[in-house]
Structure formats: structure tokens, C-alpha cells
């Protein structure tokens with residue numbers, strides 16, 4: 001089965017009110033853990049590569065590993081560039097076998113974001129590749145944040161419509177209160193669902209994307225901390241909020257931190273219990289299994305996309 005774009009995945013996800021998981025990949029064990037989980041669950045899958053992952057593992061290694069995963073799993077998989085910051089990296093991934101790229105112009109003024117996104121869309125569409133863009137800046141909602149501050153940071157619904165119309169971009173990442181990493185909220189977790197509903201109503205049928213969507217499950221924080229780590233106070237997006245978002249037009253949910261926590265907790269625990277081990281397979285094998293279990297949990301309890309291939 002060749003790589004696919006996310007077009008059909010998102011169409012079905014939108015209609016059936018679930019989300020597809022987009023998991024970040026950096027090495028073979030992470031890819032294998034994710035793909036094995038999706039295979040067992042018969043779930044659609046997006047594997048995404050950041051600029052940092054490309055630098056760490058090299059483009060060609062990641063593409064070849066994903067090709068191996070396709071052959072091994074026979075699943076429809078979309079290979080996506082996460083947070084491409086300029087035209088050049090997007091072009092390099094389009095030319096280098098990816099089926100989807102993100103151009104992240106969210107830090108730019110609106111007009112510049114439109115221009116850059118349009119440039120990438122034109123290049124990618126001519127070559128059969130789909131594009132994700134971002135509008136608004138990711139930031140957690142703090143109890144003290146004012147409506148004016150929220151309006152200045154989060155995605156403006158009317159601007160989202162104008163942005164999509166002018167760029168013809170295939171999906172849009174929006175800011176409604178999620179943020180990257182393990183420390184998303186200082187107080188109670190909160191997302192701006194009112195804003196999400198407005199955007200969905202103004203863009204019916206259009207796939208939205210949620211970045212920074214790890215839940216940071218307490219048991220993994222505790223596991224990390226028990227074996228010498230320090231992620232005290234980490235807090236993520238509650239699972240019921242993500243399920244709700246999946247019913248409101250969010251078709252792609254990005255998860256990276258939860259995989260990092262699961263993998264690191266497993267390695268810490270193994271080395272603590274087996275200080276005599278120095279064969280990497282002894283700790284990377286269980287770490288791969290931990291990734292697999294985490295992804296299965298996400299597919300069943302957060303994305304609701306089991307059996308949706």
C-alpha cells in the first residue's frame with residue numbers, strides 16, 4: 001500500500017465525528033510502536049516529522065523507515081511535515097516523498113501568513129500533496145487571561161474563513177487553549193469550545209487540527225518521577241475535551257509529549273530495576289511496547305478511530 005494523503009481520512013473523520021491521530025516520529029522504535037498499535041486497531045494513521053526530527057534522524061532514514069512500516073502493516077499511512085517554518089523545508093518534503101506538509105506561518109502577520117501559505121499550497125497541490133496551515137498562537141488559557149488577551153492570541157473565526165478562502169489550504173490548525181509540551185495549564189485545564197464551535201459553523205465540512213493535544217496522564221508523570229525524573233506539576237488536555245473536539249470538526253489531533261513520557265518512563269524504570277543491563281534492546285524493546293500501549297489507548301479512548309480504515 002503506498003503512502004496516502006489525509007484528504008479521504010479527514011472526510012470520513014469529519015462525517016463520522018472522530019479524529020485521526022498524528023504522532024511524531026524520531027526513530028525506528030517509535031515508528032514501530034505507533035504502527036503496531038494502529039495495525040492492531042485497524043486505525044487510520046498520520047506519522048509526522050518535525051524539523052528537529054529530520055535533523056536528528058535524517059530525512060532519508062525516516063522516509064525509508066516509514067516505507068518499511070507501510071510494507072509491514074499494509075495500513076493507509078500519511079507522512080506529514082510538522083511545523084514547517086518556511087517554503088524551502090516544505091518543498092524539500094514535497095519533493096522528498098511526504099504526502100502532507102504543514103506550513104506554520106502563525107507567528108507572521110496575517111497577510112504574510114496568507115502569502116507564504118498560498119505559495120506552499122500552490123507548489124504542493126501541483127504535486128498531489130496536501131497542506132496544513134496555522135492561524136492563531138498556541139497558549140494555555142490561564143484563569144486570569146482577559147477576553148481581550150484571548151482574542152489577541154486565539155484563532156479569530158472570521159479570519160479563519162478568510163484565510164481558508166484565500167489560501168485554499170486543506171486543513172487549519174487553530175488556537176483554542178492547547179499548547180505544546182507537558183506543562184499546558186497552570187490552573188484548571190480549559191479550552192475555548194465556544195470559539196471552536198464558531199469556527200466549525202463558519203467552515204462546515206472543513207477539517208480543523210489541534211496541536212498540543214497530549215493529555216499527560218498522571219500515572220506516567222508519576223512513573224517518570226518515581227525513577228528519578230522530574231516532571232512534577234505537568235498537566236495536559238483532559239481526554240473528554242479531546243473527544244468533544246473530535247465531534248466538533250477537529251479531524252487531526254497531534255500527540256507527541258504523551259509518547260515521550262511513556263517511552264522515558266519505561267526506560268527509567270527498566271534501568272532502575274536492571275542496573276546490570278547495557279544492551280539497548282533490553283530497554284528499547286519495552287519502550288517500544290510502552291509507545292504501542294499508549295497509542296492503542298489514544299485510538300480507543302481519545303480519537304475514537306478504531307476500525308476506521
Ligand code: PH4
Nearest residue numbers: 050052181211212213214254256257
Ligand atoms: N507537535 C509536536 C512538536 C514536536 O521540534 P519537536 O520535534 O520537539 O516538535 O506539533 C504537537 O502538537 C505535539 O503536542 P504535545 O506536546 O501536546 O504532544
Ligand code: ZN
Nearest residue numbers: 180211212254
Ligand atoms: Zn504542534
